[in-house]
Amino acid sequence: MNKETNLSVDTQLSSYNVDDFAFSKLRARYKKWTGNSFDDKDMISFGLVDESGKLTNAGALLADDSPIRWSRVFCTRWNGLNKSGGTVDALDDAEFSGSLIYLMEEAEAFIKRNSRMMWRKTPNSREEMPEYVERSYHEALINGLVHRDYLVNGSEVHIDIFDDRMEIYSPGGMPDGSIIQDRDPVTVPSTRRNPIIADVFGRLGLMERKGSGFGKIINAYENQVNYTEARKPVFRSDRYQFTVVMPNLNYDVAQDVAQDVAQDVAQDLKILIIEEIKKDKKVTRKALATKANVSVKTIERELGEMEDVHYIGSGYSGHWEIDEE
Numbered sequence: 001m002n003k004e005t006n007l008s009v010d011t012q013l014s015s016y017n018v019d020d021f022a023f024s025k026l027r028a029r030y031k032k033w034t035g036n037s038f039d040d041k042d043m044i045s046f047g048l049v050d051e052s053g054k055l056t057n058a059g060a061l062l063a064d065d066s067p068i069r070w071s072r073v074f075c076t077r078w079n080g081l082n083k084s085g086g087t088v089d090a091l092d093d094a095e096f097s098g099s100l101i102y103l104m105e106e107a108e109a110f111i112k113r114n115s116r117m118m119w120r121k122t123p124n125s126r127e128e129m130p131e132y133v134e135r136s137y138h139e140a141l142i143n144g145l146v147h148r149d150y151l152v153n154g155s156e157v158h159i160d161i162f163d164d165r166m167e168i169y170s171p172g173g174m175p176d177g178s179i180i181q182d183r184d185p186v187t188v189p190s191t192r193r194n195p196i197i198a199d200v201f202g203r204l205g206l207m208e209r210k211g212s213g214f215g216k217i218i219n220a221y222e223n224q225v226n227y228t229e230a231r232k233p234v235f236r237s238d239r240y241q242f243t244v245v246m247p248n249l250n251y252d253v254a255q256d257v258a259q260d261v262a263q264d265v266a267q268d269l270k271i272l273i274i275e276e277i278k279k280d281k282k283v284t285r286k287a288l289a290t291k292a293n294v295s296v297k298t299i300e301r302e303l304g305e306m307e308d309v310h311y312i313g314s315g316y317s318g319h320w321e322i323d324e325e
Contacts (some may be wrong), residue, residue, distance in 0.1 A: 009150045010058035010194040011047065015069075018049045021063035025101040026204075034206040045185045046203070047196040057150065058196035064099050072156040073107050075146075077114040081162050100145050100197065104206065107159060108134075114161050117293045118250055119268055120225075127225050131248045132166055135220040136233065139213035140244040144170035146201055147193050152240075164251040165253055168244045173237045180237040185214035188235040217244065224249050269302055274322060277309065 005059045023038070032040040043049040048059030060068050077092040094112055111132065118129040144157040147174025158169040174180055175193040192198045192214075201207045217233050231247040272292050276283050285303070289296045303309060308323040 004101055008193065008195055010014070010056060010061065010196045012057055013050060014055045014060045015059050016056050016060050016063075018043060018059065021055070021060075021067075023062065024064055025098075025099040025105075026062050026200075028317065029101055029204045029206075033203075045250070046200055048200070050303075051109065056196065057201065058194065061100050061150070061197065062200065064102070066098055066100075068150070069097065070156055071100070071103070071150070073103045073159065074156055075107060075110040075159040075161075077161045078163075081164055083160070085313070100201075101204070101206075103145055103157075103260050104141060107145075107157075108138065110159065111137055111161070116250070129250060130224050131250045132246055133220045133224060133249070136217040136246055137166065139207075139216045139220075140168045140246065142207045143213055143242070143244065144168050146197050146207065147175065147191075148172050148242075150182065162248075164248050165244045166248070168246075170242050171240070172260045173242055177239075180235040180242070185235050186218060188214055213276045217246070223250070225324050226250060258267055269298075270306060273299070273302060273306070273309070277320045277322060281321070282316075283320065 004218050023043075027038040030036070043059065044051065047056060048062060051245050055063070055199075057068070060066060063073055073096045074291060075092075075094045075096070079088050079091050083089065085163070092110075094110055096103050112134075115131045117131070120127050120129065125188060141157075141159075147158060148170040152171035155171040157171075158167075160167045160169070174194070175191040180188070198207070207213070221227055221231065221233055226249040231249055233247070235243040236243045236245065254281050269292055273288055276288055285296050285299050289299045292299065310323070311318055312321050313319060
């Protein structure tokens with residue numbers, strides 16, 4: 001909030017003209033979510049531009065090539081439990097800038113490619129055992145991008161993934177000035193530092209328009225197989241920053257659980273392949289790999305060992321057949 005104008009930062013006009021920027025990410029997401037085209041008049045009604053064609057700060061942040069250069073996300077997968085992992089400190093890293101929608105998509109993609117999914121059989125299906133819960137880190141990213149303090153120049157959202165945890169840091173503390181460690185995060189009401197950006201993300205189906213995301217982060221963790229109180233997400237804040245710490249649910253799990261998973265992975269992969277082929281006989285190896293969260297090479301190796309599964313024909317015109325018992 002700007003104390004001189006009593007307006008939120010995203011509401012204030014920037015020095016940029018709407019005609020100088022494209023909004024393809026915004027238009028594509030709106031079309032996908034609502035089924036309708038995003039008209040130029042929506043730019044005004046959404047609070048992204050004024051009648052004279054000047055972008056608000058919210059509009060500038062949602063432009064494809066956002067001119068607000070400190071609106072960035074730095075992502076790092078560290079080697080070990082801290083930022084000094086040894087010979088190779090970082091196993092993967094990326095820096096993203098642009099539309100807030102683009103930042104959201106790329107940040108989630110980075111987390112997914114640096115996370116593993118285990119699973120184990122149940123009598124009727126399988127239990128998935130992710131390292132990090134997608135609903136939880138989505139909410140943490142929403143908090144970092146939508147509710148961060150854009151008055152803090154020269155700082156950006158950071159995603160740091162270690163062996164045992166993931167930390168998502170954003171500039172600016174709690175909007176009401178409180179310290180999250182002194183409060184019960186489940187009961188903290190939703191407070192919007194940037195109401196226009198929050199409203200747009202709500203209209204795009206990227207966040208709910210009411211309710212605190214802290215409770216969603218915790219509840220999604222509590223529903224996981226390997227959850228314990230020791231693996232409960234933690235929130236830290238002061239006047240200058242807000243950090244969400246999400247433990248790796250599969251880090252240092254009990255040996256019997258790890259062995260159970262290791263023994264069942266190959267069989268579960270076969271079951272998944274059979275199920276997907278029954279749904280779609282023309283399913284591709286790439287689609288199977290994406291569904292199973294493994295490489296295409298792993299799928300090809302598994303298919304090569306499955307004597308009851310055959311590919312009839314060649315190329316895109318062919319299809320899978322399963323031998324009946």
